[in-house]
Amino acid sequence: MNKLAVVALGGNALLRGDQVGTIEEQEQNTTDTLENLVFLIREGYDLVLSHGNGPQVGNILMRNDAGESMYQIPQMPLDICVADSQGGIGYMIERMLRNVLNKHKINKEVVTLVTQVVVDKKDEAFLNPTKRVGKIYSKEDSEKISREKNWTFKEEVKVKDGWRRVVPSPKPVGIINEKVIRTLAKQGTIVIAAGGGGVPVYIDEKNDIRPAEAVIDKDFASSMLAARIGADEFYILTDVPFVYINYKKPEQEVKEFLNHQDTKKYLDEGQFSEGSMAPKIRACLQFIENGGSKSVITEAFKLEDRSFGTKITLDYED
Amino acid sequence: MNKLAVVALGGNALLRGDQVGTIEEQEQNTTDTLENLVFLIREGYDLVLSHGNGPQVGNILMRNDAGESMYQIPQMPLDICVADSQGGIGYMIERMLRNVLNKHKINKEVVTLVTQVVVDKKDEAFLNPTKRVGKIYSKEDSEKISREKNWTFKEEVKVKDGWRRVVPSPKPVGIINEKVIRTLAKQGTIVIAAGGGGVPVYIDEKNDIRPAEAVIDKDFASSMLAARIGADEFYILTDVPFVYINYKKPEQEVKEFLNHQDTKKYLDEGQFSEGSMAPKIRACLQFIENGGSKSVITEAFKLEDRSFGTKITLDYED
Numbered sequence: 001m002n003k004l005a006v007v008a009l010g011g012n013a014l015l016r017g018d019q020v021g022t023i024e025e026q027e028q029n030t031t032d033t034l035e036n037l038v039f040l041i042r043e044g045y046d047l048v049l050s051h052g053n054g055p056q057v058g059n060i061l062m063r064n065d066a067g068e069s070m071y072q073i074p075q076m077p078l079d080i081c082v083a084d085s086q087g088g089i090g091y092m093i094e095r096m097l098r099n100v101l102n103k104h105k106i107n108k109e110v111v112t113l114v115t116q117v118v119v120d121k122k123d124e125a126f127l128n129p130t131k132r133v134g135k136i137y138s139k140e141d142s143e144k145i146s147r148e149k150n151w152t153f154k155e156e157v158k159v160k161d162g163w164r165r166v167v168p169s170p171k172p173v174g175i176i177n178e179k180v181i182r183t184l185a186k187q188g189t190i191v192i193a194a195g196g197g198g199v200p201v202y203i204d205e206k207n208d209i210r211p212a213e214a215v216i217d218k219d220f221a222s223s224m225l226a227a228r229i230g231a232d233e234f235y236i237l238t239d240v241p242f243v244y245i246n247y248k249k250p251e252q253e254v255k256e257f258l259n260h261q262d263t264k265k266y267l268d269e270g271q272f273s274e275g276s277m278a279p280k281i282r283a284c285l286q287f288i289e290n291g292g293s294k295s296v297i298t299e300a301f302k303l304e305d306r307s308f309g310t311k312i313t314l315d316y317e318d
Numbered sequence: 319m320n321k322l323a324v325v326a327l328g329g330n331a332l333l334r335g336d337q338v339g340t341i342e343e344q345e346q347n348t349t350d351t352l353e354n355l356v357f358l359i360r361e362g363y364d365l366v367l368s369h370g371n372g373p374q375v376g377n378i379l380m381r382n383d384a385g386e387s388m389y390q391i392p393q394m395p396l397d398i399c400v401a402d403s404q405g406g407i408g409y410m411i412e413r414m415l416r417n418v419l420n421k422h423k424i425n426k427e428v429v430t431l432v433t434q435v436v437v438d439k440k441d442e443a444f445l446n447p448t449k450r451v452g453k454i455y456s457k458e459d460s461e462k463i464s465r466e467k468n469w470t471f472k473e474e475v476k477v478k479d480g481w482r483r484v485v486p487s488p489k490p491v492g493i494i495n496e497k498v499i500r501t502l503a504k505q506g507t508i509v510i511a512a513g514g515g516g517v518p519v520y521i522d523e524k525n526d527i528r529p530a531e532a533v534i535d536k537d538f539a540s541s542m543l544a545a546r547i548g549a550d551e552f553y554i555l556t557d558v559p560f561v562y563i564n565y566k567k568p569e570q571e572v573k574e575f576l577n578h579q580d581t582k583k584y585l586d587e588g589q590f591s592e593g594s595m596a597p598k599i600r601a602c603l604q605f606i607e608n609g610g611s612k613s614v615i616t617e618a619f620k621l622e623d624r625s626f627g628t629k630i631t632l633d634y635e636d
Contacts, residue, residue: 020392021391021392022392023392023394023395023398059385059391060381060402062385062389062391063378063381063382063384063385063391064381065388066381066384066385066387066388066389066391067377067380067381067384067385069384069388070383070384070387070388071380071384071453073339073377073380073381073384074338074339074340074341076341076406077341079409080341080406080409080410081406083405083406083408083409083410084378084402084403084405084406085402085405086405086409086432087401087402087403087404087405087406087408087432088394088398088399088401088402088405090401090405090432091397091398091401091404091432091434091517092398092401094432094434095434095519095527095529098494098527099526099527102524102525102526103526109495109497109498111431111495111498112431112432113429113430113431113432114404114405114408114409114412114430114431114432116409116412116413135389176416177427177429179427180427180429180502180507184498189498199409201413206420207420208417208420208421209413209416209417211413
C-alpha cells in the first residue's frame with residue numbers, strides 16, 4: 001500500500017516576503033514549489049497538501065476595511081475571510097499542480113476541499129488574543145472600532161500610534177472533513193485541504209457548528225490532520241533546508257536527525273524561536289506523539305534530495 | 319439505487335435584492351433555503367448543490383478596487399475572485415447544511431469542492447463581452463483603467479457618466495472535477511460544487527489549464543454538471559414558484575408541466591425574459607437534451623410540495 005504524506009506548504013512556498021503579492025508572483029512561486037512534489041509522487045506517496053494564507057488573508061482583511069470605508073460594503077467576519085482565502089489559494093495550487101502533473105505526464109486527480117477546523121470555545125487562547133491581523137489603526141480609530149465591532153486591539157511595537165486587532169489562536173481539536181480527506185487521499189487523489197489552518201469553528205451545546213473569530217496555526221492544524229487521517233509522514237516546507245541548534249551563532253549546528261527526546265530538550269532550552277521554528281517543531285512532535293512515523297522540516301526545493309531536511313522520529317534508527 | 323439530483327441555488331436563496339449583504343442576512347437566508355432540501359434527502363435523493371455568487375463576487379470586486387485605491391494592494395484577477403467567493407459561500411452553505419442535517423437527525427457527509435469550469439477560448443463570447451461586473455466608473459477613469467489593465471467598458475444605461483467593466487460569458491464545455499463530484503455524490507455525500515458557475519479556465523495547446531477572464535452562467539454550468547455526472551433531475555431554485563407564459567399580462571398562465579417542444583416554442587416566441595427566465599429555461603432544456611429525465615424550476619420554499627414547480631421533460635407523460 002502507498003505511504004500517505006501530509007505536506008504543509010508555508011513560508012516562501014506561495015509568496016515571498018519581498019514580493020507585493022501579484023497573482024503572477026504567486027503562480028510562479030507555487031509552480032516552483034509544486035515541481036518538488038513530483039519526487040514524492042514518483043516514489044508512490046499519496047498526498048494531502050495544506051498551505052498557509054498569511055499574506056493573502058491579510059490582503060483580504062485590508063480589502064474588507066477599504067470596501068467598508070469607500071463603499072459601505074459590510075465587512076465579512078474572519079471565518080468567511082479565511083474561507084475566501086482557501087478558495088482562491090486552493091484553486092491556484094490545484095490548477096498549478098494539475099499543470100505540473102501534465103508536464104510530467106502523471107495521471108492523478110486533484111481536489112480542493114474547503115475545510116472547517118474545530119477549536120474548543122474553552123481554549124484559554126480566547127481569554128488572551130495574541131495573533132495580530134489586518135490593518136494598523138491609530139489609537140483613536142482603534143477605540144472607535146473596538147466599541148462598534150467589539151474587536152480587541154494591541155499596540156504595535158514598531159509603529160508610532162499604531163494599534164492592531166488581535167484574535168485568539170486556539171489549538172485545533174478536530175477536522176470536520178477528515179473522513180472524506182482520508183478516503184480520497186487513500187484512493188490516490190491529491191487533496192488540498194485545511195488551508196490557512198482551516199476555517200475556525202466550534203461545536204455548541206446543540207451540536208451545531210458555529211464560526212469562531214480566531215485563526216488556527218497552519219502547522220498545528222496540518223499536523224493534527226496528518227495524525228487523524230493516519231498519515232505515515234508529515235512535511236513542513238519552509239525557508240530553511242534544516243533545523244539548526246544555536247541558529248545564527250558561531251556554534252550553529254545542522255540537525256539532520258532528531259528523536260523526540262532531544263527535540264523536546266532543545267525546545268525547552270529555547271533553541272527554536274517562538275515566532276517561527278518553535279511552533280513548527282511542536283507540530284512535528286505532536287504528529288509523532290499521535291502515531292506518525294516521521295516529521296520532516298525542510299525547504300521545498302530540497303525535497304528531491306533525501307540528504308536534505310531534518311527528520312524527526314520517536315527514536316533514532318540503529 | 320438512489321436518484322441523483324443537482325440543485326442550483328439562486329435568486330433569493332442566499333441574499334435578497336433588498337438586503338445589504340451582512341453575514342447574518344446570508345446565513346439566515348441560506349438556512350431557510352436548505353431546510354427545504356430535507357424533503358429531497360428524506361425521499362432518498364443523492365444531492366449536488368451549486369449556487370450563484372452575484373452579490374458576493376460583486377462585493378469582492380469592489381473591495382479589490384478599494385484595496386488598490388486605499389492601500390495599493392494588487393487586485394486579483396476574476397478567476398481568483400470567483401474562487402474566493404466559492405470558498406466563502408461554499409463554507410457558509412456547508413456549515414448551515416450540516417446544522418440543518420443535525421437538527422433533523424440526518425447523518426450525511428457534506429463537502430465543498432472548489433470547482434474549475436472549462437470554456438472554449440474560441441467561444442465568440444470572447445469577441446463580444448457583455449456581462450457587467452464590479453464598480454461603475456466615470457468615463458475618464460474607465461479610459462485610464464482600460465489603458466492600464468486592458469479592461470473593456472460599456473456605458474451604463476441608467477447612470478449619468480457611468481461606465482462599467484464588461485467580461486465575456488462563454489458557454490461551459492467541461493468540469494475539471496466532474497469524476498470526483500460524481501463519485502462522492504453517488505456514495506451519498508452531499509457535494510457543494512461549481513459555485514458562481516465555476517472558476518473560468520480554458521485548456522491551452524499544451525493541455526495546461528489557464529485562467530479565463532470571464533464569468534460563466536451559474537444555471538448553464540449547473541445543468542452541464544448535472545448531465546455530465548448522470549444526474550436524474552435538475553432543479554433551479556429561484557424567486558418564482560412556477561414558469562409562466564404571458565408573464566405579468568392579463569392572460570398570464572401557470573405552466574406546471576412543459577415538454578421540450580412546447581418549451582422551445584415559448585422560448586422562440588420570446589415568452590421568457592432574457593435577463594432572467596430565458597437562460598434558466600435554456601439550461602433546463604440542455605439538461606434533458608443531454609439525457610436528464612426532468613428539469614424543475616421553482617422557489618426553494620415550494621420544494622416539499624410536489625404540486626409546485628414547473629417540470630420540464632422531453633415528452634408529456636400519458
